[in-house]
Amino acid sequence: MCPFEYYRPKTVAEALKLLDHGVPLAGGTDLIPRRDEVQAVIDLQDLGLDTIESQDDIITMGAAVKLQAMVEDKDIVPSALREACCLEASLNLRNMATLGGTVMSADGRSPVVTVLLAMDAIAILEPGNKRLSLEELLDQREKDDLHGLITEIRLKQPDFLGYEQVSRAPADRPLVCVAMARLPSEEAEKRYRVVVGGVGSSPERIKEAENGLSEGEDINTAVDATRRIYTSASDEWASGEYRAHTAGVLVGRLATEMIS
Numbered sequence: 198m199c200p201f202e203y204y205r206p207k208t209v210a211e212a213l214k215l216l217d218h219g220v221p222l223a224g225g226t227d228l229i230p231r232r233d234e235v236q237a238v239i240d241l242q243d244l245g246l247d248t249i250e251s252q253d254d255i256i257t258m259g260a261a262v263k264l265q266a267m268v269e270d271k272d273i274v275p276s277a278l279r280e281a282c283c284l285e286a287s288l289n290l291r292n293m294a295t296l297g298g299t300v301m302s303a304d305g306r307s308p309v310v311t312v313l314l315a316m317d318a319i320a321i322l323e324p325g326n327k328r329l330s331l332e333e334l335l336d337q338r339e340k341d342d343l344h345g346l347i348t349e350i351r352l353k354q355p356d357f358l359g360y361e362q363v364s365r366a367p368a369d370r371p372l373v374c375v376a377m378a379r380l381p382s383e384e385a386e387k388r389y390r391v392v393v394g395g396v397g398s399s400p401e402r403i404k405e406a407e408n409g410l411s412e413g414e415d416i417n418t419a420v421d422a423t424r425r426i427y428t429s430a431s432d433e434w435a436s437g438e439y440r441a442h443t444a445g446v447l448v449g450r451l452a453t454e455m456i457s
Protein backbone atom coordinates (compact mmCIF):
# COMPACT_ATOMS: atom_id res chain seq x y z
CA MET A 198 0.00 0.00 0.00
CA CYS A 199 1.31 3.43 -0.93
CA PRO A 200 1.38 5.81 2.09
CA PHE A 201 -0.05 9.27 1.55
CA GLU A 202 0.05 12.49 3.49
CA TYR A 203 -3.11 13.33 5.43
CA TYR A 204 -4.27 16.90 6.13
CA ARG A 205 -7.31 17.86 8.20
CA PRO A 206 -7.91 21.61 7.82
CA LYS A 207 -10.39 23.43 10.08
CA THR A 208 -11.52 26.08 7.59
CA VAL A 209 -12.23 26.29 3.88
CA ALA A 210 -9.43 28.87 3.56
CA GLU A 211 -6.92 26.41 5.06
CA ALA A 212 -8.22 23.64 2.79
CA LEU A 213 -7.77 25.82 -0.30
CA LYS A 214 -4.14 26.52 0.61
CA LEU A 215 -3.57 22.76 0.71
CA LEU A 216 -5.23 22.00 -2.63
CA ASP A 217 -1.92 22.32 -4.52
CA HIS A 218 -0.53 19.46 -2.45
CA GLY A 219 -3.33 16.93 -2.58
CA VAL A 220 -6.93 16.04 -3.41
CA PRO A 221 -10.13 16.48 -1.38
CA LEU A 222 -11.15 13.50 0.72
CA ALA A 223 -14.87 13.36 1.53
CA GLY A 224 -16.42 9.98 2.38
CA GLY A 225 -13.44 8.22 0.78
CA THR A 226 -15.58 5.46 -0.73
CA ASP A 227 -14.32 6.20 -4.22
CA LEU A 228 -10.95 7.76 -3.39
CA ILE A 229 -9.54 5.31 -0.85
CA PRO A 230 -9.71 2.32 -3.23
CA ARG A 231 -7.68 4.53 -5.63
CA ARG A 232 -5.18 5.59 -2.93
CA ASP A 233 -2.19 4.48 -4.98
CA GLU A 234 -2.95 7.36 -7.35
CA VAL A 235 -2.75 10.12 -4.72
CA GLN A 236 0.14 11.60 -2.75
CA ALA A 237 -1.86 13.58 -0.21
CA VAL A 238 -5.48 13.95 0.87
CA ILE A 239 -7.29 16.93 2.37
CA ASP A 240 -10.02 15.67 4.67
CA LEU A 241 -13.13 17.87 4.41
CA GLN A 242 -14.93 16.62 7.52
CA ASP A 243 -14.12 19.58 9.83
CA LEU A 244 -15.10 22.34 7.38
CA GLY A 245 -18.74 22.60 8.43
CA LEU A 246 -19.96 21.75 4.92
CA ASP A 247 -22.54 19.30 6.21
CA THR A 248 -25.73 21.32 6.59
CA ILE A 249 -29.00 21.23 4.66
CA GLU A 250 -30.97 24.48 4.65
CA SER A 251 -33.93 25.95 2.84
CA GLN A 252 -34.81 29.58 2.44
CA ASP A 253 -37.25 31.17 -0.03
CA ASP A 254 -37.58 27.87 -1.89
CA ILE A 255 -33.81 27.58 -2.41
CA ILE A 256 -32.30 24.44 -0.93
CA THR A 257 -28.63 24.72 0.02
CA MET A 258 -26.70 21.58 0.81
CA GLY A 259 -23.10 21.48 1.92
CA ALA A 260 -20.80 19.36 -0.24
CA ALA A 261 -19.95 17.15 2.74
CA VAL A 262 -23.57 16.24 3.51
CA LYS A 263 -23.85 12.46 3.65
CA LEU A 264 -26.30 10.78 1.28
CA GLN A 265 -28.03 9.21 4.28
CA ALA A 266 -28.57 12.65 5.86
CA MET A 267 -30.37 13.64 2.66
CA VAL A 268 -32.53 10.52 2.85
CA GLU A 269 -33.49 11.39 6.44
CA ASP A 270 -34.31 15.07 5.84
CA LYS A 271 -37.96 14.71 4.91
CA ASP A 272 -38.73 18.38 5.58
CA ILE A 273 -36.38 19.89 3.01
CA VAL A 274 -35.16 17.27 0.55
CA PRO A 275 -37.78 16.43 -2.12
CA SER A 276 -38.91 12.82 -2.01
CA ALA A 277 -37.64 11.97 -5.53
CA LEU A 278 -34.14 13.12 -4.54
CA ARG A 279 -34.30 11.12 -1.30
CA GLU A 280 -35.35 8.08 -3.29
CA ALA A 281 -32.45 8.63 -5.72
CA CYS A 282 -30.03 8.72 -2.75
CA CYS A 283 -31.39 5.36 -1.58
CA LEU A 284 -30.87 3.92 -5.05
CA GLU A 285 -27.35 5.39 -5.37
CA ALA A 286 -25.76 3.20 -2.73
CA SER A 287 -26.40 0.81 0.14
CA LEU A 288 -27.00 2.10 3.70
CA ASN A 289 -23.38 1.53 4.79
CA LEU A 290 -22.08 3.49 1.81
CA ARG A 291 -24.68 6.24 2.24
CA ASN A 292 -23.45 6.79 5.78
CA MET A 293 -19.98 7.59 4.36
CA ALA A 294 -20.49 8.94 0.84
CA THR A 295 -21.12 12.68 0.47
CA LEU A 296 -22.99 14.81 -2.01
CA GLY A 297 -19.80 16.46 -3.35
CA GLY A 298 -17.97 13.16 -3.67
CA THR A 299 -20.93 11.62 -5.48
CA VAL A 300 -21.12 14.47 -7.97
CA MET A 301 -17.38 14.20 -8.61
CA SER A 302 -17.27 10.43 -9.02
CA ALA A 303 -20.68 9.62 -10.52
CA ASP A 304 -20.94 7.63 -13.71
CA GLY A 305 -23.68 7.90 -16.32
CA ARG A 306 -26.06 5.77 -14.27
CA SER A 307 -26.06 7.85 -11.10
CA PRO A 308 -29.63 8.32 -9.77
CA VAL A 309 -28.54 11.31 -7.64
CA VAL A 310 -26.85 13.21 -10.45
CA THR A 311 -29.78 12.45 -12.78
CA VAL A 312 -32.18 14.07 -10.30
CA LEU A 313 -29.84 16.99 -9.49
CA LEU A 314 -29.57 17.82 -13.20
CA ALA A 315 -33.35 17.83 -13.48
CA MET A 316 -33.48 20.26 -10.55
CA ASP A 317 -31.10 22.65 -12.34
CA ALA A 318 -28.51 22.33 -9.60
CA ILE A 319 -25.83 24.97 -9.15
CA ALA A 320 -22.47 24.12 -7.60
CA ILE A 321 -20.48 26.68 -5.65
CA LEU A 322 -16.75 26.28 -6.12
CA GLU A 323 -13.85 27.77 -4.21
CA PRO A 324 -11.58 29.61 -4.66
CA GLY A 325 -13.51 32.48 -6.17
CA ASN A 326 -17.03 31.64 -5.03
CA LYS A 327 -17.75 30.50 -8.61
CA ARG A 328 -21.26 29.40 -9.58
CA LEU A 329 -21.30 26.56 -12.08
CA SER A 330 -24.37 24.79 -13.34
CA LEU A 331 -24.10 21.07 -12.69
CA GLU A 332 -23.98 20.56 -16.46
CA GLU A 333 -20.93 22.83 -16.73
CA LEU A 334 -19.30 21.11 -13.79
CA LEU A 335 -19.79 17.64 -15.32
CA ASP A 336 -18.48 18.91 -18.62
CA GLN A 337 -15.33 20.29 -16.99
CA ARG A 338 -14.92 17.11 -14.96
CA GLU A 339 -15.14 15.10 -18.20
CA LYS A 340 -12.33 17.18 -19.72
CA ASP A 341 -10.28 16.88 -16.52
CA ASP A 342 -10.48 20.65 -16.30
CA LEU A 343 -12.19 21.07 -12.93
CA HIS A 344 -10.07 22.64 -10.21
CA GLY A 345 -11.06 23.64 -6.71
CA LEU A 346 -13.37 22.61 -3.97
CA ILE A 347 -17.13 22.23 -4.25
CA THR A 348 -18.53 23.80 -1.10
CA GLU A 349 -22.27 23.81 -1.79
CA ILE A 350 -24.97 22.57 -4.11
CA ARG A 351 -27.99 24.87 -4.53
CA LEU A 352 -31.36 23.77 -5.86
CA LYS A 353 -34.71 25.38 -6.47
CA GLN A 354 -37.65 23.63 -4.88
CA PRO A 355 -39.44 22.28 -8.03
CA ASP A 356 -43.19 22.40 -8.69
CA PHE A 357 -42.93 18.78 -9.83
CA LEU A 358 -40.09 16.29 -9.52
CA GLY A 359 -40.24 12.64 -10.51
CA TYR A 360 -37.70 9.85 -10.84
CA GLU A 361 -38.08 6.38 -12.34
CA GLN A 362 -35.55 3.68 -13.09
CA VAL A 363 -35.37 0.14 -14.39
CA SER A 364 -32.67 -2.16 -13.09
CA ARG A 365 -32.05 -5.89 -13.07
CA ALA A 366 -32.90 -6.11 -9.36
CA PRO A 367 -34.55 -3.45 -7.16
CA ALA A 368 -31.32 -2.38 -5.41
CA ASP A 369 -29.14 -2.51 -8.55
CA ARG A 370 -27.76 0.50 -10.38
CA PRO A 371 -30.20 1.43 -13.17
CA LEU A 372 -29.98 0.19 -16.74
CA VAL A 373 -32.10 3.21 -17.61
CA CYS A 374 -33.22 6.09 -15.42
CA VAL A 375 -35.21 9.26 -15.99
CA ALA A 376 -35.75 12.35 -13.87
CA MET A 377 -38.27 14.99 -14.82
CA ALA A 378 -38.99 18.37 -13.27
CA ARG A 379 -41.17 21.40 -13.70
CA LEU A 380 -39.27 24.35 -12.30
CA PRO A 381 -40.69 27.63 -11.04
CA SER A 382 -39.40 29.69 -14.00
CA GLU A 383 -41.19 32.58 -15.71
CA GLU A 384 -39.70 31.50 -19.06
CA ALA A 385 -41.46 28.51 -20.62
CA GLU A 386 -38.26 27.17 -22.23
CA LYS A 387 -36.57 26.94 -18.83
CA ARG A 388 -39.51 25.33 -17.11
CA TYR A 389 -39.16 21.64 -17.96
CA ARG A 390 -36.24 19.33 -17.43
CA VAL A 391 -35.91 15.82 -18.83
CA VAL A 392 -32.73 14.00 -17.83
CA VAL A 393 -31.75 10.44 -18.60
CA GLY A 394 -29.08 8.07 -17.37
CA GLY A 395 -27.66 4.85 -18.76
CA VAL A 396 -26.56 6.28 -22.07
CA GLY A 397 -23.12 7.87 -21.63
CA SER A 398 -20.48 8.76 -19.07
CA SER A 399 -22.76 11.28 -17.29
CA PRO A 400 -26.55 11.61 -17.14
CA GLU A 401 -27.75 14.06 -19.78
CA ARG A 402 -30.58 16.44 -20.56
CA ILE A 403 -32.77 15.82 -23.59
CA LYS A 404 -33.45 19.33 -24.79
CA GLU A 405 -35.73 18.23 -27.63
CA ALA A 406 -37.96 16.50 -25.08
CA GLU A 407 -37.90 19.61 -22.86
CA ASN A 408 -38.85 21.80 -25.83
CA GLY A 409 -41.72 19.48 -26.75
CA LEU A 410 -43.10 19.81 -23.23
CA SER A 411 -42.54 23.59 -23.12
CA GLU A 412 -44.13 24.26 -26.47
CA GLY A 413 -47.37 22.34 -26.01
CA GLU A 414 -47.00 19.71 -23.35
CA ASP A 415 -46.23 17.35 -26.22
CA ILE A 416 -45.56 14.00 -24.60
CA ASN A 417 -45.08 12.10 -27.90
CA THR A 418 -42.22 14.37 -28.94
CA ALA A 419 -40.62 13.89 -25.53
CA VAL A 420 -40.95 10.10 -25.81
CA ASP A 421 -39.62 9.95 -29.39
CA ALA A 422 -36.67 12.24 -28.62
CA THR A 423 -35.77 10.08 -25.61
CA ARG A 424 -35.92 6.85 -27.59
CA ARG A 425 -33.59 8.26 -30.28
CA ILE A 426 -30.93 9.03 -27.67
CA TYR A 427 -30.71 5.39 -26.63
CA THR A 428 -30.74 3.59 -29.95
CA SER A 429 -26.97 2.89 -29.93
CA ALA A 430 -26.64 2.59 -26.13
CA SER A 431 -25.93 -1.15 -26.13
CA ASP A 432 -23.56 -2.79 -23.68
CA GLU A 433 -23.19 -6.07 -21.82
CA TRP A 434 -26.14 -5.15 -19.57
CA ALA A 435 -28.82 -4.26 -22.12
CA SER A 436 -29.35 -3.56 -25.80
CA GLY A 437 -29.95 -0.05 -27.11
CA GLU A 438 -33.32 -1.21 -28.37
CA TYR A 439 -34.37 -2.36 -24.91
CA ARG A 440 -33.11 0.85 -23.30
CA ALA A 441 -34.85 3.01 -25.92
CA HIS A 442 -38.17 1.26 -25.39
CA THR A 443 -37.90 1.36 -21.59
CA ALA A 444 -36.81 4.99 -21.40
CA GLY A 445 -39.71 5.99 -23.65
CA VAL A 446 -42.16 4.27 -21.28
CA LEU A 447 -40.63 6.02 -18.25
CA VAL A 448 -40.68 9.44 -19.91
CA GLY A 449 -44.30 8.96 -21.01
CA ARG A 450 -45.29 7.93 -17.48
CA LEU A 451 -43.54 10.83 -15.73
CA ALA A 452 -44.71 13.42 -18.28
CA THR A 453 -48.31 12.27 -17.92
CA GLU A 454 -48.05 12.53 -14.13
CA MET A 455 -46.42 15.96 -14.38
CA ILE A 456 -48.93 17.46 -16.76
CA SER A 457 -52.13 15.98 -15.31
Ligand SMILES: Cc1cc2nc3c(=O)[nH]c(=O)nc-3n(C[C@H](O)[C@H](O)[C@H](O)COP(=O)(O)OP(=O)(O)OC[C@H]3O[C@@H](n4cnc5c(N)ncnc54)[C@H](O)[C@@H]3O)c2cc1C
Pocket residue numbers: 220221222223224225226227228229241260261285286290293294295296297298299300301302303304307345346347348370
Ligand atom coordinates in the same frame (compact mmCIF):
# COMPACT_ATOMS: atom_id res chain seq x y z
C1 LIG B 1 -18.75 -0.92 -3.10
C2 LIG B 1 -18.92 0.35 -3.91
C3 LIG B 1 -19.68 0.32 -5.06
C4 LIG B 1 -19.83 1.47 -5.85
N1 LIG B 1 -20.56 1.41 -7.01
C5 LIG B 1 -20.63 2.50 -7.81
C6 LIG B 1 -21.28 2.47 -9.07
O1 LIG B 1 -21.76 1.43 -9.47
N2 LIG B 1 -21.34 3.60 -9.82
C7 LIG B 1 -20.81 4.77 -9.36
O2 LIG B 1 -20.90 5.81 -10.04
N3 LIG B 1 -20.20 4.83 -8.20
C8 LIG B 1 -20.09 3.73 -7.43
N4 LIG B 1 -19.42 3.79 -6.24
C9 LIG B 1 -18.86 5.05 -5.91
C10 LIG B 1 -19.77 5.85 -4.98
O3 LIG B 1 -20.89 6.35 -5.63
C11 LIG B 1 -18.91 6.92 -4.56
O4 LIG B 1 -17.91 6.18 -3.89
C12 LIG B 1 -19.43 7.97 -3.59
O5 LIG B 1 -20.64 8.53 -3.99
C13 LIG B 1 -18.33 9.01 -3.51
O6 LIG B 1 -18.58 9.84 -2.41
P1 LIG B 1 -17.46 10.09 -1.33
O7 LIG B 1 -17.97 11.19 -0.46
O8 LIG B 1 -17.10 8.82 -0.65
O9 LIG B 1 -16.24 10.65 -2.22
P2 LIG B 1 -14.68 10.45 -2.09
O10 LIG B 1 -14.31 9.04 -2.36
O11 LIG B 1 -14.19 11.05 -0.85
O12 LIG B 1 -14.23 11.37 -3.31
C14 LIG B 1 -14.56 11.03 -4.65
C15 LIG B 1 -13.87 12.06 -5.60
O13 LIG B 1 -14.46 13.34 -5.43
C16 LIG B 1 -13.49 14.31 -5.04
N5 LIG B 1 -14.20 15.18 -4.10
C17 LIG B 1 -14.90 14.79 -3.00
N6 LIG B 1 -15.49 15.85 -2.42
C18 LIG B 1 -15.14 16.94 -3.18
C19 LIG B 1 -15.45 18.33 -3.09
N7 LIG B 1 -16.22 18.82 -2.11
N8 LIG B 1 -14.93 19.16 -4.01
C20 LIG B 1 -14.16 18.68 -5.02
N9 LIG B 1 -13.84 17.37 -5.16
C21 LIG B 1 -14.33 16.50 -4.24
C22 LIG B 1 -12.36 13.50 -4.40
O14 LIG B 1 -11.13 14.20 -4.48
C23 LIG B 1 -12.39 12.25 -5.27
O15 LIG B 1 -11.72 12.47 -6.47
C24 LIG B 1 -19.25 2.68 -5.44
C25 LIG B 1 -18.48 2.71 -4.27
C26 LIG B 1 -18.31 1.55 -3.50
C27 LIG B 1 -17.44 1.61 -2.26
